[in-house]
Amino acid sequence: MEESHGHIHHMDPEVEYSSSKLGMWLFLGTEIMLFGGLFAAYAIFRAKYPEMFLESHQELNREMGAINTCILIFSSLTMAIAVTAIQKGKRKMAGLFILVTIICGLGFGVVKYFEYSAKFAHHIYPDTNIFFSLYFMMTGLHMIHVFIGLVVLGVIMVLTFKGKFNEKYSTPVEMGGLYWHLVDLIWIYLFPLLYLVG
Amino acid sequence: MANHTIATNVYVSFLDKKGFLSWFLTTDHKRIGILYLISISLFFLIAGTIALLMRFELLTPASDFVSPHTYNVLFTLHGSLMVFFFIVPGLAASFGNFLIPLMIGAPDVSFPKLNLASYWIYLLGTIIMLFALLQPADTGWTFYTPYSANTDADVILITLGVFVLGFSSILTGLNFIVTIHKMRAPGMTWHRLPLFIWASYATAILQLLATPVVGITLLLLIAERSLGVGFFDPAKGGDPVLFQNFFWFYSHPAVYIMIIPAMGVISEIIPVFSRKPIFGYKAIAYSSLGIAFISFLVWAHHMFTSGISEVAATIFSFLTFLVAIPTAIKVFNWIATLYKGSIELHSAMLYALGFIFLFTIGGLTGVFLGALAADIHLHDTYFIVAHMHYVMIGGTVMGFFGALHFWYPKWFGKMFNESVAKLAWFLIFVGFNVTFFPQFFLGVQGMPRRYATYPEEFQSLMSLSTYGSWILGLGILIMTVNLLKGLFSGEKAPQNPYGSLSLEWQVPSPPPLENFEEIPHVTDWSYGYGKKKEVDA
Numbered sequence: 063m064e065e066s067h068g069h070i071h072h073m074d075p076e077v078e079y080s081s082s083k084l085g086m087w088l089f090l091g092t093e094i095m096l097f098g099g100l101f102a103a104y105a106i107f108r109a110k111y112p113e114m115f116l117e118s119h120q121e122l123n124r125e126m127g128a129i130n131t132c133i134l135i136f137s138s139l140t141m142a143i144a145v146t147a148i149q150k151g152k153r154k155m156a157g158l159f160i161l162v163t164i165i166c167g168l169g170f171g172v173v174k175y176f177e178y179s180a181k182f183a184h185h186i187y188p189d190t191n192i193f194f195s196l197y198f199m200m201t202g203l204h205m206i207h208v209f210i211g212l213v214v215l216g217v218i219m220v221l222t223f224k225g226k227f228n229e230k231y232s233t234p235v236e237m238g239g240l241y242w243h244l245v246d247l248i249w250i251y252l253f254p255l256l257y258l259v260g
Numbered sequence: 261m262a263n264h265t266i267a268t269n270v271y272v273s274f275l276d277k278k279g280f281l282s283w284f285l286t287t288d289h290k291r292i293g294i295l296y297l298i299s300i301s302l303f304f305l306i307a308g309t310i311a312l313l314m315r316f317e318l319l320t321p322a323s324d325f326v327s328p329h330t331y332n333v334l335f336t337l338h339g340s341l342m343v344f345f346f347i348v349p350g351l352a353a354s355f356g357n358f359l360i361p362l363m364i365g366a367p368d369v370s371f372p373k374l375n376l377a378s379y380w381i382y383l384l385g386t387i388i389m390l391f392a393l394l395q396p397a398d399t400g401w402t403f404y405t406p407y408s409a410n411t412d413a414d415v416i417l418i419t420l421g422v423f424v425l426g427f428s429s430i431l432t433g434l435n436f437i438v439t440i441h442k443m444r445a446p447g448m449t450w451h452r453l454p455l456f457i458w459a460s461y462a463t464a465i466l467q468l469l470a471t472p473v474v475g476i477t478l479l480l481l482i483a484e485r486s487l488g489v490g491f492f493d494p495a496k497g498g499d500p501v502l503f504q505n506f507f508w509f510y511s512h513p514a515v516y517i518m519i520i521p522a523m524g525v526i527s528e529i530i531p532v533f534s535r536k537p538i539f540g541y542k543a544i545a546y547s548s549l550g551i552a553f554i555s556f557l558v559w560a561h562h563m564f565t566s567g568i569s570e571v572a573a574t575i576f577s578f579l580t581f582l583v584a585i586p587t588a589i590k591v592f593n594w595i596a597t598l599y600k601g602s603i604e605l606h607s608a609m610l611y612a613l614g615f616i617f618l619f620t621i622g623g624l625t626g627v628f629l630g631a632l633a634a635d636i637h638l639h640d641t642y643f644i645v646a647h648m649h650y651v652m653i654g655g656t657v658m659g660f661f662g663a664l665h666f667w668y669p670k671w672f673g674k675m676f677n678e679s680v681a682k683l684a685w686f687l688i689f690v691g692f693n694v695t696f697f698p699q700f701f702l703g704v705q706g707m708p709r710r711y712a713t714y715p716e717e718f719q720s721l722m723s724l725s726t727y728g729s730w731i732l733g734l735g736i737l738i739m740t741v742n743l744l745k746g747l748f749s750g751e752k753a754p755q756n757p758y759g760s761l762s763l764e765w766q767v768p769s770p771p772p773l774e775n776f777e778e779i780p781h782v783t784d785w786s787y788g789y790g791k792k793k794e795v796d797a
Contacts, residue, residue, distance in 0.1 A: 081370045081442045088434045092472045099476035099506055103491055111497060189488030192497050199483060203476075 079233055086237045090244050093207075097248055100200050104255060107192045118193035119259040121186060123177055127257040130173045131249065137166030138246040141215075144222075145239045151229035153222055160219040160235075163242065167212045174205055197256055204252060207245050214238050273673060273770040287372035290671070290771060292379050293358035299382065300346045300354060304657075307341035308736065310334050315695070315729040318722050323712040331712035332398035333413075339401025344422050345389065347656055348514055349382060351521035352467070353432055355663050356460045358671060360436055362764035362771060363454045365445025365780045370438040378431040385425035392417035400710065402511070405492035405503040409484045416485055419478040426475045429517075433467030436460055445763075447782035454762055454786050455544050459524025462548035466513045466520075466555065474510030477503065501566050508559035516555045518652065519619075520548055522659025523590055526612045529666050530594050531787050532760045533609035534601025538787040540593035547586035554583050561630055565639045573632055580630035587623055591616060602790075606758070607681035611662030614689050618654025622647060625700065640710075643703025646696045653692055661688070664743065669753030673770040676746030684742060687735030694728025762786040 144159035188198040218238045274290045317325040395414040483489040490496025492503040531538040560576040625647040698721040756765040
């Protein structure tokens with residue numbers, strides 16, 4: 063994969079591709095375990111305090127949550143289109159669809175910003191109760207992942223427009239896509255668990 | 261294997277390039293292995309010195325050398341440094357890095373840059389840790405809530421340091437799994453892999469699956485302290501036992517992250533110095549995976565006295581006994597390998613034999629602790645301290661020292677003084693037992709762990725333990741000096757001093773930059789001793 067050793071070992075492109083893919087899937091597995099702790103905490107506390115969850119979740123803005131869910135699902139679609147495009151060698155199309163994906167991600171962040179501000183305006187903070195502790199920790203950790211995803215996709219987009227990828231070599235685009243789908247997937251679980259209680 | 265006698269050119273090994281940047285920016289797995297080796301060894305010596313200070317305080321019943329608070333800080337530092345900075349990265353990161361590509365016939369790991377990044381992340385974690393020392397935590401290495409959420413000490417920095425280290429661990433494990441899957445030389449089938457590789461593979465799985473959980477746990481603890489989140493705070497409806505569940509969901513598998521690589525080392529050393537094929541290859545290989553699997557199902561045996569339900573306790577107790585099975589499979593197979601072998605008591609072999617002896621004591625006392633009734637009495641006593649040090653020093657550290665002596669000639673191209681190494685082994689073995697065996701009795705008699713003072717009736721055993729720690733410390737000092745001296749004035753090491761059949765011994769010592777001039781074609785496993793014509797038996 064690397065040549066920076068000062069010594070050369072060319073890795074077979076096929077091996078390199080399948081190595082990156084295996085590595086990425088393993089990494090996504092660790093992400094699931096990371097969020098797994100929070101999901102476990104959610105399950106335990108929801109079983110313990112069903113009324114608190116029912117009552118507190120009404121403070122959340124379902125419409126905004128639903129809009130954000132649509133935005134992220136749509137962004138997964140555009141990302142998938144970008145990956146398919148680069149695999150067919152259509153660089154410009156791939157770059158444009160990555161750009162759309164990034165715009166969706168930014169849009170998600172803007173909506174989330176308004177949501178958080180509204181909570182703070184109502185004096186709802188992470189220490190308000192267990193439900194909001196979970197809400198802020200889960201969506202906050204997810205938001206960090208969205209930001210990381212945006213940076214990664216931004217770099218990949220620039221490289222795509224510069225023509226670094228083509229039908230023969232598109233590994234980074236695919237890996238970025240996998241990561242973005244994970245971010246999307248986690249939100250698809252967060253939305254009903256937090257916004258649609260009861 | 262390739263012919264390495266190059267007549268016209270001077271041989272260039274991976275060690276020959278000099279300069280700070282050639283190390284700091286290296287992506288060579290052998291050099292990164294050395295960086296880890298230096299780092300973990302330093303932390304081992306520092307944390308070991310702290311242990312000597314603690315034992316010195318315990319020489320007499322009163323707290324006359326350090327204050328009880330300082331003692332709390334000392335055992336917190338000793339535990340955190342030993343666990344997170346030495347023994348978890350330990351063998352896996354140092355010898356794993358050095359050996360995995362060499363043993364499977366690869367030029368490097370799958371992602372060399374990521375490998376270097378893992379080391380830098382480890383360094384970042386250590387820097388954060390050093391800052392944490394300004395206001396050192398006194399929580400013990402387990403950071404149990406509610407105390408860790410309320411103490412004035414700086415818990416955030418030290419847990420942040422551990423959190424950062426977790427990334428290093430995860431990325432190293434990821435790299436190793438992909439490497440073992442994708443970089444094996446032609447003919448290196450799964451059932452021809454050296455057993456150290458199987459052990460590294462099982463370890464890497466644990467690193468990947470368990471580490472994120474401690475990551476989120478420590479993040480939640482940080483949020484508890486900084487944002488007032490209340491998952492672990494009963495006053496806010498949280499549950500301190502939840503912290504323990506989360507913590508041990510990682511930290512029990514982490515125990516096997518610490519020990520499985522050492523088991524892999526023992527499986528390499530024993531056949532070479534018995535000159536016999538390893539007995540029960542597949543049983544040893546799959547038992548590593550078995551241990552890894554069961555290790556995820558036993559965490560609550562650390563919590564039998566924390567108020568978990570009786571049903572849960574019974575199930576976890578039963579599952580805990582199950583761990584003994586794959587572990588014993590390994591021990592029996594090593595002993596069967598020794599049987600009727602032509603045994604050579606090289607210093608590395610002495611450490612391997614020490615491992616079998618001490619780890620068996622550590623493992624069996626673990627079964628005592630897994631039994632519910634016995635654990636109620638023994639929990640949080642010196643029995644625990646003795647048990648875990650028999651497993652961690654008697655097991656992992658013996659394996660680590662064994663690996664150091666075994667692969668030293670290959671890694672550094674030098675020989676150390678074998679007689680001094682044997683003397684050091686003897687002192688370490690005796691000193692270790694004198695230190696920790698009395699602690700089993702102290703524990704049974706009811707002496708709790710983590711106290712700077714104790715009743716006078718325990719003084720004879722406590723002082724004996726302290727004297728033992730001096731012998732142990734002296735042994736480690738002699739060993740360290742001996743190995744360091746070998747680097748500067750040792751004889752040049754031959755390519756294969758023990759007549760090993762494993763791939764790493766078929767390249768010059770120290771290995772060349774590229775490991776192999778040509779990627780080898782493997783036709784057999786590496787344990788065919790006594791059956792093939794050997795180089796020098």
